Amino acid sequence: MISQHLIILVVVIPLLASTLVALVRRPLFAWYMTLAVSLTEFVMAALLLQKTLVEKVISYPIGSWAPPLGIEYRVDALNAFVVMLIATIGAAIAIYAKRSVEREIAEENRSSYYALYLLCYTGLVGMAVTGDAFNIFVFMEIASLSSYVLIALGRNRRALYAAYQYLIIGTVGATFFVIGIGFLYLMTGTLNLADLAQRLPAVAGKAPVYVGLAFITVGLCLKLALFPLHLWLPNAYAFAPSVTTIFLAATATKVAIYLLLRFTFVVFGPSMAFHDLAFPAIWIALSVAGIFYGSVAAIFQDNVKRALAYSSVAQIGYITLGIGIATKTGLTGAVVHLFNHGIMKAALFMLLGSIALRAGAVMMSELPGLARRMPLTAIGIVIAGLSMVGVPGTVGFVSKWYLILASLEHGWWWLAALIVASSILSLIYMWRIIEAIYAKPEQNQQDKNGEPPLSMLAPSLVMVAACVYFGIDTRLPVSVAAIAAEMLLGAGR
């Protein structure tokens, strides 16, 4: 019975937990609840992924109203993979969060923080599993509104203005998305994604459909921080509490990318998106611009979290580059990097959060001497950093390999060269950080504290190990990504 309702349980359980946490305003209960829910979600997401690999597509009508009249939750390899990513990061964060939240959030706000975290979790998973266009908007706003508050609870007062900026830009993006859905609804009369995919070819070529595609794409690009629509990201990630940064950096933009893939390939179809409009050129141009802008900006930051935030902008550029090269290899690279970047950034931000536990903010000037005080953390940062650069044996290499392969398949040598050049830029900013960590401290550091507590160190190192493990044994992510890419290209006309 449970396996039949897995799709809805992954959404409802965090929602119920969030209300319970909001009612019982005890921080310890809040953390236990979050831990229990995150671990349950991890198991359910794994079962869901397994079920999807067997059954190809799982459809679940809410309220037993048959689609396309009713709202339908629809899971295939692509979104089961995204849910698995969210659940994995969530499970690691739940173990990590206790000490980090105790340190960074005031006591009276802690239960609210966990309640909002669970709400954000609900929103992200809901966005991933639903098959109804307006339902996507509802969950998108649930996730966004809770993430605005999660960011605003940061210690630095700059978190408030960063949250406000994100609110304005994010709401404009969500409203653009709704406008696009509105045009689609007016042209076809349905909101169900699968039904839209069937009805759109009949009205293809008319202006409102293209307007709808444009609005949806721009709205989603505002959410996934494609250059030049990334302005909210650096400050939001830099000044938010550590747990927020880990969660949002690893999952929020990925779900928006999943939605972009779903709309571009399944609903509209590659022929409309890529042939009628000049999408490949726009995607590739903006992605390359984003990669270089993000990497160069990351080199010049003093705040390490902000440098990694700019690096996120660059990494998202890689994913959209794979989308722009819309071949099977390109899309496999994009989907695999969706997962890989999630675990890489989760590892890096977790390790940074452990450093921040003792020190507060993480500035470049505070890094020297870290390697001696926290050797394991330092090694973790080195390995995760190598993964960001794309050293063979790490996950970063796998994604870049597919992207370079995809560019060469098209005969675009210049693009492959650009990808390699950008890796050198990431090497520069990661090297800057690593060099600072292993440098000798100038004066004696005031707190000669050691490694972060085990509850924080263990999940971080598990994530770092995942970076290496999935770089060597690439079967699981790559096979699921390949199935997803095949499905995306095959669904189109």
Next chain:
Amino acid sequence: MHTLAAQFSNWGTVVLMMIGLYVVVARGNLIKKLVGLSIFQTSVYLLYIGPGKVLGGTAAIISPNFTVYSNPLPHVLILTAIVVGVATLALGLALVIRINAAYGSIEEDEIIEQERDE
């Protein structure tokens, strides 16, 4: 149906949308930005509800006297969107109050000045 007057709801949508977006982008006062955001969201409500009215249709309550009904689905969607808009506005205003307490100003350029000095 192609006269200017007949399409007034579409014109209203476009005018409100542009006014809202302009205010969000061009005004530096944080509260004015939120007002512009609200105006922008209102235009979206018009976008959905205007075409939802079926000419000659009555309210969407089943009655033996009528055969043509207006489409009730856009109304439900917009109810959700209105709730989301209200929540966003409330959240934005709460943030502005906190920003005012932390920075002493609600003008964007003054806040950026203070952040630059940090």
Next chain:
Amino acid sequence: MMQREVIPRVVVKLLLPFILLFGLYVQFHGELGPGGGFQAGVIIAAAVILYGIVFGLSAAQTVVPKSLVTAMIPVGVLIYASVGVAGLLAGGNFLDYFVLDPDRVHGQERGIFWVEIGVLITVSGTMTSIYYAFASRPE
């Protein structure tokens, strides 16, 4: 004393029961006319807020305590989600109203009734909490 405040005080005192009654009317006629949980929630919250504006925040918080409205927010969501889970436990899908009653149409009515109650509680709690939060900041 405060001559000009007499009119609002008297009028609000007379109007409040009608506002609350109208809110309840809107709540229960959601399926027959414009209305439903959200509209009714806002009307009821408006009644409390009106009382708070005219008679003072402390008077309003004596009648509707802050802890109550803060608790109302998750309780409404819990009621809504519980109706969904009840559908699951009774053998249908999530938010399946058909299985809530042997007669399928009555099941729909039951389900809608309870979810609208949930929406009413959450919306009125949220609106009143927002008012309390903004109004109680020291100026």
